[in-house]
Amino acid sequence: MKVLFLACLSPQTGNHTTAERIRSHIESAGHTCELRDAAEFQSPAEVANLVSQNPPFEAALAIHLFKAGRLLLDIQVPFGVIFGGTDINEDVKVKQKRVVMEQVLLKARFAVAFTDKLKEEAEIFLLSQSSKICVQPQGIQTQVTDTFCWTEFLRSSGVSTEHLDELRVFLLVCGLRRVKDPLYLVKVFSEWHCENPLNALIIIGPKIDPVFTVEVEAVVQRTAGVFLAQERSQQELHAAMKRCFAMVNSSISEGMSAAILEAMDLGVPVLARDIPGNSAVVQHKFTGLLYSSPQEFVHQSQRLLSDHELREKVVRNGKLYVEEHHSLKQERETYQRLVDILH
Numbered sequence: 001m002k003v004l005f006l007a008c009l010s011p012q013t014g015n016h017t018t019a020e021r022i023r024s025h026i027e028s029a030g031h032t033c034e035l036r037d038a039a040e041f042q043s044p045a046e047v048a049n050l051v052s053q054n055p056p057f058e059a060a061l062a063i064h065l066f067k068a069g070r071l072l073l074d075i076q077v078p079f080g081v082i083f084g085g086t087d088i089n090e091d092v093k094v095k096q097k098r099v100v101m102e103q104v105l106l107k108a109r110f111a112v113a114f115t116d117k118l119k120e121e122a123e124i125f126l127l128s129q130s131s132k133i134c135v136q137p138q139g140i141q142t143q144v145t146d147t148f149c150w151t152e153f154l155r156s157s158g159v160s161t162e163h164l165d166e167l168r169v170f171l172l173v174c175g176l177r178r179v180k181d182p183l184y185l186v187k188v189f190s191e192w193h194c195e196n197p198l199n200a201l202i203i204i205g206p207k208i209d210p211v212f213t214v215e216v217e218a219v220v221q222r223t224a225g226v227f228l229a230q231e232r233s234q235q236e237l238h239a240a241m242k243r244c245f246a247m248v249n250s251s252i253s254e255g256m257s258a259a260i261l262e263a264m265d266l267g268v269p270v271l272a273r274d275i276p277g278n279s280a281v282v283q284h285k286f287t288g289l290l291y292s293s294p295q296e297f298v299h300q301s302q303r304l305l306s307d308h309e310l311r312e313k314v315v316r317n318g319k320l321y322v323e324e325h326h327s328l329k330q331e332r333e334t335y336q337r338l339v340d341i342l343h
Helices: 014-028 044-051 095-107 115-124 152-158 186-193 210-221 234-241 258-265 294-305 308-325 328-341
Strands: 002-007 032-037 060-064 079-082 110-113 133-135 170-174 200-205 226-229 245-247 269-273 289-291
Touching: 002 014, 002 044, 002 294, 014 032, 014 060, 014 258, 014 328, 079 095, 079 328, 110 115, 110 328, 115 133, 152 234, 170 234, 186 200, 186 226, 186 294, 210 226, 234 258, 245 258, 245 294, 258 269, 258 308, 289 294, 294 308
Parallel strands: 002 032, 002 060, 060 079, 079 110, 110 133, 170 200, 170 245, 200 226, 245 269, 269 289
Antiparallel strands: none
């Protein structure tokens, strides 16, 4: 079967990684799956034309109910949708978007939510047929490159100190856009750094919103102890994660953060902002630490520094959690079964 797969494919983003992984699941079942960036298309009519070209596509799939799902409304073949996170957490608040997303969900053969919470939100906000929505957490796979040099990474990020080995690097992994709120912790972290210069915060991720990126660069440039790293390949990012003291998430909204799960898989403690998408995977003081203000972030970070037992506990439990609940094999079987529904 020939499947069209639409997603937001900004390079080095969680969305891109997720889409590539799901595409490989579909192809491993013997189908052809063409992954295309939703941003390439202006209207549903353009996608309908593409689908009916010769040889035609026989089915379609989209990640994000609004950005990609709406483009499937004119096609004459069955399709399924995967909630992205911001569609259910943010876009439903805008009436015009919500109406479109309801149409998409109505036409879709199935929908996938990464968490039970996301499924519940969809059922509250959208006129959904609950039986259509299945919950399948993201499958996680990490790979660390052998050629990564930690010292070079720090220096290229602007970190200059004689005590590189003693540094405690907090790595904030996110695409530079407002919903990820990378500046949320900057002021309080800088104050903490001035008290203890061995603590450094490095923000790393692709420059998705150009206007916001300029703002982030300007703030970081004038803030002590906070740095902005150039985006890296997935394997280099995983290598950097493995070397950092803790992985940080400060998003306003998340579907399911692959970066959090990857950090857990790599044996790195996670400090995540207490929002529904994060608390669905981070159990406070068990698989990671949650905070709901910048001051509380510093408090939890200090606990992580002083309480070695707590650190070991969240690392151990985080890794076990990913192994049990985010199996790649389980994810592959789910998507292969769902694609069969489109046959």
